[in-house]
Amino acid sequence: MEAFAFYLLKSVIWLTGFAIVYLLFLKKERFFRLKRFYLVAGILISFIFPLFTFHYQVEIPAPEATVTSAFPPDAVIAPAIQTVEGSKQSDLRSLLLLAYLSGILLFALNHARLLMKLAQTISRNKASNSERVKLMRVSEYSGSFSFFNFVFINPSVDEKEQEVIMKHELVHVNQKHWIDLMLVEILRMIQWINPFAWIYNGFIRQNHEYIADQVAMQQTPDQAVYKAVLVNQLFGSKVFSLSNSFSYSLDKKRFDMMKKIVASPYRKLRLLFVLPVFAIVFYAFASPSYSYKTISEPMMNPSLTSLAIQKDAKGIVVNEEGKPLQGVKIIVAKSVAGVITDARGRFAISKIPDGSSLMFSCKGYKTYTMPPLMASNSALYIRLVKDPDYREQAEIRIRNADGSEAKPLIVIDGLINDKQDLKGIDPNTIGSMTILKDQSATEKYGEDGNDGVIEITTKKSDAGSLTVDSFYQKTLSVKAGDGSEVKALIVVDGVIIENGLKKTDPEAILSISVLKDKAAIDKYGDKGKDGVIEITTYQKIVKGVVVDAEGQPIEGVAINTTGTAGNVYTATTGKDGRFVLNYVQADASIQLYCRGYKLLSVKPDFSKEMNIKLEKDPDFKAPPSIQRPNPLVVIDGVIIDKNYQDAVKDLGYNRGVVKNLFGKEATDKYGEKGANGVFEITTRKKALEMGLNPPYPRLAPQDYPTFGGKDHKLFNDWVTAQVKYPPEATAKNAEGYVSVSFTVEMDGTINNIKSASATDPLLSNEVMRAIKTSPKWDRPKNNEINEPFNLMVTVGFKLPDQIVKQLPYVVVQDMPVYPGGETALLKFIADNIIYPEAAKADTIQGRVIVRFIVNKEGNTEGIDILKGVHPLLDAEAIRVVKKITGFKPGMQEGKAVNVWYMVPINFGLPYTKKN
Template structure:
């Protein structure tokens, strides 16, 4: 969300920059067509340039620390934190409401236009569609459709009007109008975009006036027509109106001498301002610790940060960096994001010959805290901002025997234990350690490698619903009422004392679906067929003989290409046969599973029927 706001602010600033440049340097010049492209380019530059970021690295002095945190992959989750106003959320809601309201207004304008055009008689002339309406509306054009009321003007006045609107249509000015409206919807909060839109529309009128007067003999009569049109101000909002900007400005521009070509240098003045913008806002500086040439890469100290706004591509680059620099595999998984595309959950697995392996996790209803991945003294340490601060303040210490000294509730494999039990545990047997904060109470949950292997190899059902290993690890063993382990089918069924999904022990358990087979090869892909030639109109005898002759040649080429594909099609058919063969056992298991499901459905009907009888 924060990244979106920064982007909108940067884009709004660039829109203001281009408008100010146009207003003070180009507004009074007669380079109308050049001004049109300058204004459009300004809009697109405003939305694209903030997305381009240059990364600059600076070398700083190394400051290594000797805290060994690598043996304990830590998960930090925070729940029920103190309430505070989320201004980002409130701003996002206001911004979204504004967009919705302006979109509704935009849709209403289209509806108004459709009301004017619907059911009218259209006269086609060359590339233009003319509609002579009886309604009291100012003349306008929408793409190649020109609407006017001929009864309100003389023949010479009407000719002036149509020449003007033809310019709008020929040069596709409607596209400029729609683009300016779209930017007004996206940046409705920025006052400069509304002035920008007005500048675009006025410049389009200058272009149409300038081009129309080149085809009209009496320039003075054209100006009188402009004045007469001011009495008809009933305009359709999303069209090019004959009367749209101040008539005085248009008449001034019509009589103004052409600007000198040497004044074109003014367009280049915006470039230095854009360069300044890039240097100030689009260069991201990253501090990199100074390397010691006498120390190998395996022991260099490097700290990198993962924050809530990281994209999947940025995470991938971090993993590639650690692989390249330290030959350490970083794998980011279990990534969860909120509606603002902020990361709310993530798991970081690391593995390397020199570093051992481990897992760090952070999950919360809010965005994650900054994660520090540190390569310190030849070891990988991963912490979040909160735990890192506690380490620095000596609130959490790691002793030489690698035990964690902190006053918390401790669980090993889901069972609550004492500090002494934790101290007796061999650190090499630890698969994962989670540090959780819940309702101002903190707890440590440790999973041993042996227990982790057991839960990984089995399917887990808690109160009749399939659960993942994380749900099992978070389950307090003191709440377990019954546990059944089916070693043959590798299934663990757990029923808790406060079960909510299973009301009694008579409720039938659903069958477990079969596991799809692991294919030895990828699913076959059919070869790409050539495109068949299009059949000409008519028939070969009475139709276009030349076209039919070309069609016959194309068909010969098509048949030749299809013949070349026959070996590929035979290979594809063999692959499909092999694929079907490998799928046969699974299909049979699915048939057996369907039969078990039918039995389960009957058992559930009987179970529900018995419950209904008991309730009566």
């Protein structure tokens, strides 16, 4: 058993070395046939090389002086000690052997079952000869695959698709890929305890598909057709382990490998990275061959002459504290014989050649060489001394990004795997895999999910299937396993979209996930009863320049983009008129606004830099201009020639603390240069050196916490789904829009929940109740962020008992317009404001910011105080806004929609000594 265990260990290390080199240096390379040779060579080497032991010569000098004793000064000679193996150790070995053999037996039985099922399918159906293969049109499998010289295709596949599939599968058959698969399955059965054996199996299968794609693409005139068939074959049934599936490992990487990219032939030299593996493994398992080198002939003590010609020795090896040492190697010079001490430090060795010494070696201890002076059948007492220069060999482990060892919870078909690993799972049986981390894991599995969760759903023949069917006009549809149309729920980037497949460009798809049956209903309710297609698209970037009619760049153009989710991303053009918009969705619209120019709405162009021309607005009447010189900008004590906005933009994440200086304080410090005020900016780096702790700027999505792995803005939709219209509020005829603010702490909990609206407390309390039930959030992916995040959600209540699902727009193509423009609106407010007498008496003044909705009819509703001053002034502001009517409603894609609107109302009193 020990010999086989040692063979298995060496075989595992050989394969692991080949796998790591492939993973790090060869996986993304395009010389697929050479990579096939490499992978097969790795299997054969892991089978054959462990059978041989390589030796290197070690010479041991014999003692030069006269030896009078064979033992250390404190050695004790005692009667022979019988070495007895502990029963516990023997039982443990037996259990390990039984577990290992059970795993092999399960593998063998599983393969036998699958082969029998396939043989029954072949015997029940008639095969037709087609291009040197036997074509089987069977309905048992929705996917297409090859097995030896058989090709299985579902009858629902039309002739055009069959032609493409046959070209692909013929490559597998002609190149005899089944030989590679048979070898790797035997290897995986023997090394089922080695995770790299499972990974290696995936490498071989994936490379087979790349080879088949490469050859088939050369034989297919229209490559778009080939890719379309690939997408159509995406979701099939179980494929046997010795077969090649047409849709195996269908993802973005496989599509990328189809691109014709000419790589340097020198990249093939990366194969040489495997040479260090040979050197390391050969050296690690090479066995020393010791020889006894006589420097000078020692003078033997006549009284001990008889002790020098003995054959057997037994004894015990201890450390400096007298405790037994296990695992000490005892080597006999002039031979390859040797033993290892047991758990009690004991050993027994026989047939020692005349004149041979014994070498005792152990990690962490100095090697002790005993001269050839020992009495037969006597017990030796050997004490080893620690080696102060010894350093423990480094150990390689797979860890999380934060350095902790990864031990995720494994859940298979809803059941927690007690072994907590992926051993014993055939990758071909995996239907889908989901990785949960942080809050999303603990929310679902409690403390068991602290180290993350891997959820695996296996394929089931009776579960049905959904197939994403690609047409040649770059549209997608969904079909069931029998080819019939189904109405699966389409979710694009976390948002449910009607006819989402037809609106989604296949070129923009990053990944597709399918949820079926219970998994779909649990996540999406009754909407998911026909299955769910979750699509993640690329996060695209739009760049452009905005110019006027003469082609001159326009600075300060406000640019907004809204997509299906309603999330707003903004940018402002610089002096050169250029802008960059990050994370733009494929169905977004871009609105551009600049005073004196017509509002413009355009579709994004992701392929090149956009050149956008704005037209002058002939109806625009500019108010009297007020020259506002730019304040002085000082960064870390150095005056710079930039305005404040450009300076902050250039600093990015290095923005720290900002201090404003005005009037005498500014001129006292900076003279006339500070006459217009000063912005003193201390960079974040400098502030940290000064002992300050400025908040980290939030400039990108990774700087914000996420809710269930999604953008924080989608939390509003979750809250809307949780709230219920309070019956008491219905009885009181209470309705309106409720805004509630809260804080997301760094540990994902929610605190500081409070109403930010002047609506009925029954409505605001219901929204606050829903927010309190929120699961934990995920902290920002940017580990530099160490500050809580403040957020606000808005929920609409409309009588009699309706929760408004479609919130008002923030930006639309045509914004609402009051007759006469903003000047007329402000004049109407000023003419109708009545300053409360009680507020005058108490000299209460300030700016009230009112938020309201301009509805589809052009009237105001959902009036709310965004920033209040005093209840008296707030109430007066709401009274006046309620009287506003006659807006031209906002328009989106030709339809009138509800749009948020905001207006500031200033309450000011004449200057007196009192105020």
